[in-house]
Amino acid sequence: MPMPPNQEIEFxxxxxxxxxxxxxxxxxxxxxCIGKPQRRKVHSIYFDTPSLELQQGAMALxxxxxxxxxxxxxxxxxxxTGGLHQRGEWEHPLRLPQLDLALFRDTPLAELASRDQxxxxxxxxxxxxxxxxxxxxxxxxxxxxxxxxxxxxIRAGQNELxxxxxxxxxxxxxxxxxxxxxxxxxxxxxxxxxxxxxAERGYRLYQAEQAEPAAPLRARSVELRRKWxxxxxxxxxxxxxxxxxxxxxxxxxVGDDPEYLHxxxxxxxxxxxxxxxxxxxxxxxxVAELKWLTGALGDARDWDVFTTETLPILLDGFGDAALGAExxxxxxQKRAAAGANARTALASPRQMLLLISIGRWLSVAAxxxxxxxxxxxxxxxxxxxxxxxxxxxxxxxxxxxRHKRLLRDAVAVAELPVAARHKxxxxxxxxxxxxxxxxxxxxxxRVAPYAKLLTAIQDLLGHTNDHDxxxxxxxxLAPTARFVDFSRGWFAARTQLKLEAIDQHVAKLKKxxxxxxxxxxxxxxxxxxxxxxx
Numbered sequence: 423m424p425m426p427p428n429q430e431i432e433f434x435x436x437x438x439x440x441x442x443x444x445x446x447x448x449x450x451x452x453x454x455c456i457g458k459p460q461r462r463k464v465h466s467i468y469f470d471t472p473s474l475e476l477q478q479g480a481m482a483l484x485x486x487x488x489x490x491x492x493x494x495x496x497x498x499x500x501x502x503t504g505g506l507h508q509r510g511e512w513e514h515p516l517r518l519p520q521l522d523l524a525l526f527r528d529t530p531l532a533e534l535a536s537r538d539q540x541x542x543x544x545x546x547x548x549x550x551x552x553x554x555x556x557x558x559x560x561x562x563x564x565x566x567x568x569x570x571x572x573x574x575x576i577r578a579g580q581n582e583l584x585x586x587x588x589x590x591x592x593x594x595x596x597x598x599x600x601x602x603x604x605x606x607x608x609x610x611x612x613x614x615x616x617x618x619x620x621a622e623r624g625y626r627l628y629q630a631e632q633a634e635p636a637a638p639l640r641a642r643s644v645e646l647r648r649k650w651x652x653x654x655x656x657x658x659x660x661x662x663x664x665x666x667x668x669x670x671x672x673x674x675x676v677g678d679d680p681e682y683l684h685x686x687x688x689x690x691x692x693x694x695x696x697x698x699x700x701x702x703x704x705x706x707x708x709v710a711e712l713k714w715l716t717g718a719l720g721d722a723r724d725w726d727v728f729t730t731e732t733l734p735i736l737l738d739g740f741g742d743a744a745l746g747a748e749x750x751x752x753x754x755q756k757r758a759a760a761g762a763n764a765r766t767a768l769a770s771p772r773q774m775l776l777l778i779s780i781g782r783w784l785s786v787a788a789x790x791x792x793x794x795x796x797x798x799x800x801x802x803x804x805x806x807x808x809x810x811x812x813x814x815x816x817x818x819x820x821x822x823x824r825h826k827r828l829l830r831d832a833v834a835v836a837e838l839p840v841a842a843r844h845k846x847x848x849x850x851x852x853x854x855x856x857x858x859x860x861x862x863x864x865x866x867x868r869v870a871p872y873a874k875l876l877t878a879i880q881d882l883l884g885h886t887n888d889h890d891x892x893x894x895x896x897x898x899l900a901p902t903a904r905f906v907d908f909s910r911g912w913f914a915a916r917t918q919l920k921l922e923a924i925d926q927h928v929a930k931l932k933k934x935x936x937x938x939x940x941x942x943x944x945x946x947x948x949x950x951x952x953x954x955x956x
Contacts (some may be wrong), residue, residue: 426517430497432513432591433604434616439586441572441611444554444597450606451569455560462487464549464572468624469521475534481545481620483531485519488554497621498530502668503661506597506614506781507713543639548578548624552585558593559603561920565595567603576580576620578628587616601782609771609777617672638670638681641692652816653792656700657784659859663693664780675765680726683764687723690716693780695855699820708783711776715767722764725757727888728895740908741781745901752899817860819937824853825936832879832928840890843921847883856882875934879927882920889913889920904931 437445451459462533470476479498498510511865514525523541526532536543552574559567575582590603605639607613618626638644644662646655666850674683694712697705733753737746738900767773811819828849835846854876861869896909 431505431508432589433600435588435613436616437586437588437804438612445611451557454559460556462489462554464552464554468547469544470547477625492519494528496531503664505777548577548628550620561599565599566593567599568593570859576624581627583627597785598782601778607780608774638685641666648814650813652813655813659696663689663696666941683723687719692855695852699856702786702795704748718767719764722760724891725760726891729753729757734891737907749899749901814863817863821856824856828853835924851882864937872934873933886917886920889917
């Protein structure tokens with residue numbers, strides 16, 4: 423199947439320079455390469471207006487000399503899922519190294535406010551110079567990719583950044599071919615996913631922000647269409663959760679803001695909840711690996727919260743400066759060690775293979791089967807005759823089921839033991855994510871007050887859980903018995919206040935307007951077991 427016009431689909435990997443020689447001699451490249459690898463020098467000039475109008479419009483415009491040819495190229499931001507970059511691309515050969523904007527009259531460039539003066543105000547922003555080696559690989563009949571190794575620099579004024587990366591671009595066939603090659607490389611050479619394009623890195627350099635990763639990215643609403651089948655909605659929801667995770671990896675690896683790690687954990691919880699909502703078949707391995715990664719990041723996040731938020735308040739209330747300095751120093755050591763462990767997991771081949779496997783699975787997700795809620799023999803036999811529910815009915819059933827479960831488990835929360843209270847917290851979290859996933863299918867004005875109330879319940883339950891976790895951290899630090907007793911009383915008092923507020927909010931939730939309306943299908947059966955999403 424040929425590639426659609428004006429579209430680029432590629433997987434980008436950063437490779438450590440010390441592994442380049444090993445990469446060049448991989449059997450994968452030698453045995454499946456069509457012809458000989460091609461080497462050439464590449465020089466590119468990226469243009470923008472003084473106000474960076476193209477960057478703000480998520481576009482990149484360049485002149486590129488490769489061999490003896492000049493090309494002008496326009497790329498749009500597109501999207502990235504599972505490490506796979508998919509973007510619009512318009513490319514034209516030129517006889518002279520001079521932009522011809524008339525060739526882009528039918529592209530997003532023509533929609534800029536300054537389009538009539540663009541040829542007068544464009545100016546060079548940054549350049550790239552690198553050596554490119556290209557292999558064309560036949561993965562299978564009808565499946566062909568191009569594997570590219572780029573080594574060089576990006577320059578903006580006196581500043582520069584190194585380029586050492588691999589691109590795997592789809593030439594023919596479906597996306598699974600790209601993922602198969604990417605998975606084959608992981609473990610053989612030291613690589614990591616490269617989330618930013620050369621243009622994105624060039625703009626950071628141009629704006630003297632090369633040392634700063636993008637700000638922590640929060641989850642965004644998912645745009646769904648009522649005419650979609652549930653399996654198509656699943657693709658969109660899972661892709662959004664995966665993109666949320668991917669866009670925070672770089673910051674967690676190189677930045678010191680704990681919000682990156684928090685957003686990574688939120689993204690994983692949302693992703694695991696999405697798989698529970700849609701119940702796709704044959705995802706046991708993915709679910710197990712998501713649980714591993716969630717756990718690998720959990721300890722670091724707990725120490726972040728304890729060290730930067732909870733412990734300083736405790737110490738201020740206790741009033742012993744010498745003890746405070748000692749405990750803060752010990753907590754910082756624990757935090758640093760947990761953070762190092764989290765970064766090791768994030769940079770590991772296991773984590774990369776997980777993202778690759780999810781991306782590959784998503785590329786064929788429309789062919790997947792969603793398991794029925796009621797797994798009786800009669801239900802299984804009748805699935806071929808039962809019409810598929812509309813997406814809105816599917817969503818309404820899911821939200822109604824989780825709403826009923828939360829109200830069932832949240833009776834007199836203030837009197838519940840810790841384990842039962844933890845279950846209520848998970849109920850609230852899963853219900854909230856379900857509401858967020860499907861919000862676009864319902865009346866926003868009716869969804870908003872329900873979601874606000876549900877968020878308040880989840881936040882309060884989260885605070886009580888933070889108190890339980892923090893008390894365990896206090897005990898790990900082995901302070902004086904007096905401080906342990908003080909901490910236990912401090913947390914108990916604050917937990918009690920939160921629990922009383924939770925009961926009040928749950929009472930309001932019982933009376934809240936059911937924005938999902940009446941459901942036309944049978945009530946699905948309860949799930950068995952509890953998947954702990956902390």
